[in-house]
Amino acid sequence: MRTYLIDDLTDKDYQTVLKAFDDLGLRGSLEGIYYLPLPEDLLQGEQKAHLGDCGPFFMALEGVESPDQNSLRLELLVRARNKIRCSCVSYATTAQREHMIEYLDQFVEELEVSV
Template identity: 55%
Template sequence: MRNYLLDDIYEEDVKKISAALSELEFQGPIEGIFYLPLPEELLNDEQKEHMGECGPFFMALEVEETSVKVELLVRARNKIRCSCVAYATSEQRNHMMEYIDKFIADLEISY
């Protein structure tokens, strides 16, 4: 699995990240898992075609004790297996990495 990993984060800062993600209602079905929505304009053609049946699309973020890990896989909320579920394109990957970096900086967390 391809991931974007931010580690060596203080425990209290990880809790701050989790609280902020929860406030945005990004929680997944499992504790410590959050779903980061992917803007529609960044979807590839197939994902756009499958929006009604498979979407919305997101990337999963896992919060661990001293780290945050984003899977660089675009997942579909309504289907586990479909050809539209695929590794992020360069544009999708860059967007999500920049989003997470800004999100954490806005919380005044340094890592």
């Protein structure tokens, strides 16, 4: 799996980020998983065509808490909320990847989390 990793987060900073995602209602169905929505204008043609049946589309972020180091792992896979397997589920395009990495970096920066 291709991922973008932010590691070496203090316990306080890690909890700050997760609370902010919780406050935005981005918590997934599993503990420590968050669904970061992908803007519709960045969807590929097939994803746009499948938006009604498969969408909305998102990238999953996993919060990994560990005694050694806490981290955030952003999967660089565009997932569909309503279907697990479909041809519209694919690795992020360059534009999608750049947008979501920048979004996460800016989100963490606005929370004044040191990375």
